[in-house]
Amino acid sequence: MPLIEVDAARCKHDGLCVAVCPSACLAAGEDGGPVVADAALCNACGHCVAVCPHDALVHSRVPAAGVRKNLRSWPAPDVVDAMLRGRRSIRAYKDTPVAREVLAELVDVARFAPTASNVQEVGWIVTGNPVKVRELAGLTAAYFAENGTRPTYSAKWEQGLDYFLRGAPALAVSYVPADAPFGPADCGIALTFMELAAVARGLGTCWAGLLTHAARHSAPLRDALGLPQGQVVEGGLMLGYPKVRYPGVPPRNPARLSWI
Ligand SMILES: Cc1cc2nc3c(=O)[nH]c(=O)nc-3n(C[C@H](O)[C@H](O)[C@H](O)COP(=O)(O)O)c2cc1C
Numbered sequence: 036m037p038l039i040e041v042d043a044a045r046c047k048h049d050g051l052c053v054a055v056c057p058s059a060c061l062a063a064g065e066d067g068g069p070v071v072a073d074a075a076l077c078n079a080c081g082h083c084v085a086v087c088p089h090d091a092l093v094h095s096r097v098p099a100a101g102v103r104k105n106l107r108s109w110p111a112p113d114v115v116d117a118m119l120r121g122r123r124s125i126r127a128y129k130d131t132p133v134a135r136e137v138l139a140e141l142v143d144v145a146r147f148a149p150t151a152s153n154v155q156e157v158g159w160i161v162t163g164n165p166v167k168v169r170e171l172a173g174l175t176a177a178y179f180a181e182n183g184t185r186p187t188y189s190a191k192w193e194q195g196l197d198y199f200l201r202g203a204p205a206l207a208v209s210y211v212p213a214d215a216p217f218g219p220a221d222c223g224i225a226l227t228f229m230e231l232a233a234v235a236r237g238l239g240t241c242w243a244g245l246l247t248h249a250a251r252h253s254a255p256l257r258d259a260l261g262l263p264q265g266q267v268v269e270g271g272l273m274l275g276y277p278k279v280r281y282p283g284v285p286p287r288n289p290a291r292l293s294w295i
């Protein structure tokens with residue numbers, strides 16, 4: 036099967052598909068339509084199919100059924116900016132469970148996050164079971180009790196207070212192959228997509244850095260997560276409905292900015 040097929044009756048030879056191809060896989064043919072310069076360079080990003088205004092291009096690695104209609108305009112900048120500034124790390128959650136359908140929606144949005152070279156290797160371990168989250172918090176606490184670097188949090192855990200996963204009713208953990216060159220970035224971006232999708236649904240989140248750190252060192256924690264062999268946890272998000280609302284946005288430092 037050829038990499039691309041062009042419907043000659045539809046193609047307007049405008050070169051858009053060639054212009055957006057990130058890897059020089061496509062080149063302009065004599066008539067301005069696309070030809071494959073080197074199929075091995077294709078990363079299946081789907082840009083050539085998605086950009087074509089005339090549905091003229093079929094790509095063997097980009098299923099047409101998976102191509103969605105895009106928005107024609109984005110939400111207003113003030114709305115987006117206010118949401119980006121207004122999200123907070125939530126550390127007090129209602130007992131209300133987070134429905135599996137909602138968690139599944141979050142994963143479904145996060146899979147649209149960009150990944151380096153479009154590898155799409157981010158994996159997810161998700162639970163909406165507060166008992167499971169508590170078990171994972173306990174294993175995180177056990178790691179830090181042994182390692183001794185969070186004495187206050189360890190003492191709080193002994194007092195029945197969870198400073199590790201904050202009593203969240205749900206958790207999502209992202210992982211990648213241990214040798215993924217951009218694994219931490221890919222996971223971080225995917226988690227950020229998930230966080231914003233969660234906020235849009237009225238959920239609160241907090242980045243689970245302590246669990247992420249513990250998972251690197253604690254085999255019992257990795258086992259409890261069911262982390263597949265050869266994969267490494269690169270981040271996690273506590274999830275739940277927030278007990279508190281923040282009428283204000285705390286200040287941040289001025290940006291460290293150099294113009295060159
Ligand atoms: C960590 C990271 C590094 C990337 N580096 C490059 C780059 O150096 N050059 C480039 O053209 N695209 C780069 N990309 C873009 C990816 O190739 C792109 O996200 C992917 O092909 C999916 O396309 P999309 O972002 O349009 O969804 C990078 C993406 C990520 C997440």
Ligand code: SF4
Nearest residue numbers: 046047049050052087
């Ligand atoms: S974007 Fe579509 S119409 Fe334009 S050259 Fe490519 S296949 Fe032809």
Ligand code: SF4
Nearest residue numbers: 056077078080081083
């Ligand atoms: S899917 Fe992406 S990399 Fe492959 S030919 Fe199309 S634009 Fe180029």
